[in-house]
Amino acid sequence: MTAVKSICCIGAGYVGGPTCAVIAYKCHDIKVTIVDVNPARIAAWNSDKLPIYEPGLEDVVLARRGKNLFFSTNVDGAIQEADLIFVSVNTPTKKSGMGAGRAADLAYVESATRRIAQVATSSKIVVEKSTVPCRTAQSMRTILEANSTDKIHFDILSNPEFLAEGTAIDDLLKPDRVLIGALQTPEGIRAQQALADVYGHWVAKESILTTNLWSSELSKLAANAMLAQRISSVNALSAICEATGADVDEVAYACGRDSRLGSKFLKASVGFGGSCFQKDILNLVYLSEQLNLPEVAAYWHQVVIMNEYQKKRFVRNIIKTLFNTITNKKIAVLGFAFKKDTGDTRESAAITLIKDFIQESARVAIYDPKVDRQQIVMDLSEPGVVDTQQQVEKHVQICSSAYEAAKDADAVVLVTEWDEFRDDQLDYAKIYDGMHKPAFLFDGRLLVNAPKLRKMGFKVNVIGKTELAGKA
């Protein structure tokens, strides 16, 4: 196999965009073309305002765009030109049909694979970058092989992506590991090496792991399930802390100091969000059910159940504290993205909480530094809750600062851990002055110094802590 000279990435989303932009940034000898069927998304990638917010992304894109990095809607042309193609399309949870609510919808992966089979005029390495159920590569292979000829051969690799949003560029530049799975045939191993050489431009050899295809596919689901499991574990403990006077930060710290456990992913919260954790765990649950392993399925499913419980528990606590009713009360929600440093709102805990507040007839004022009005309105529109965008606009006020949201509010709820909401950055005395009294503050991110805010007059309620515990 000669060195890869031209890469096409199908799917210009949160993964395809940053991942392939970094490849172009680190491999000036490779032409990288990122394509998408969504012309608005491609136009944004080619504009001054990139379609996603990610620290450091703009510098990487601006450094290489128009040189060896291109964004295009010409999917067929880019496929034909490439020696290696990343398939980085969305794989959402199925909404209907067999496996609805659990299984991954592989329609986009299949359609991209069929397109490759249809238009390729030379041999290609096809790389499964999307997160998919174990053995999806087999289906892709079947489609591609049905279109192979003496002259055109396809190799399939699995190369799951482990970047986290908000730190994507750092994660891509300094990955803990790169995982490449291949069929253990001479051609498969050659293709695996060709992709390893691409990453080898900036990733140390020891950090590039090579496995068989199925291990690679399963490792991606397993890693996400285990990460989310830690959050559900600490969130389950947060309920015990609130009932006993233990402090969840102290418990997490004490546990995390055990080097066998480690300190990361033990931050109690209002519940994990994001496009991946829930989807990928449900995917694993479905896979286990299909393999007739009901105990295994139930085990992983509990991670998602616990996450839903945590969100509901938080809402119940707010209502109870506000004297058992929030009807007509003004609730200021600070943060709408699923975590800080991203404008992504997919599966954000904020959406669940706010829908519950609306159902309780509260007035909700929302502020997030990176999420725009249109996105918030779209996320909150749901048949049966608030049917239309106009109705959403009646229930919620979208604000341009935390101060505006908190003005005349009965409660402030911290949902996303943006740095600007920390008590050394936001003027909480000013917030307090503008609020109805008693002024309640619910910290779903263990972000603020509660004793300090209590001294200002706030009634503070923090996940996993009680006032009686002293340090809460």
Ligand SMILES: NC(=O)c1ccc[n+]([C@@H]2O[C@H](COP(=O)([O-])OP(=O)(O)OC[C@H]3O[C@@H](n4cnc5c(N)ncnc54)[C@H](O)[C@@H]3O)[C@@H](O)[C@H]2O)c1
């Ligand atoms: N978002 C993350 O942080 C993250 C991290 C690791 C892995 N993943 C996985 O990566 C995959 C992509 O996720 P994402 O967040 O980038 O999704 P996304 O929705 O942001 O982007 C996917 C893009 O693919 C395009 N697309 C779909 N079908 C196409 C086709 N046939 N031809 C051309 N373009 C097509 C869509 O228009 C969309 O722009 C998913 O499987 C996801 O689970 C996501």
Ligand SMILES: O=c1ccn([C@@H]2O[C@H](COP(=O)(O)OP(=O)(O)O[C@H]3O[C@H](CO)[C@@H](O)[C@H](O)[C@H]3O)[C@@H](O)[C@H]2O)c(=O)[nH]1
């Ligand atoms: O201790 C923690 C850590 C995270 N979270 C929350 O968990 C969610 C997910 O956070 P994070 O994992 O940092 O972001 P993602 O972008 O969803 O990244 C995850 O999902 C990606 C998609 O598969 C993987 O590539 C990443 O490795 C994996 O971390 C967010 O709501 C966080 O606020 C907590 O509540 N407590």
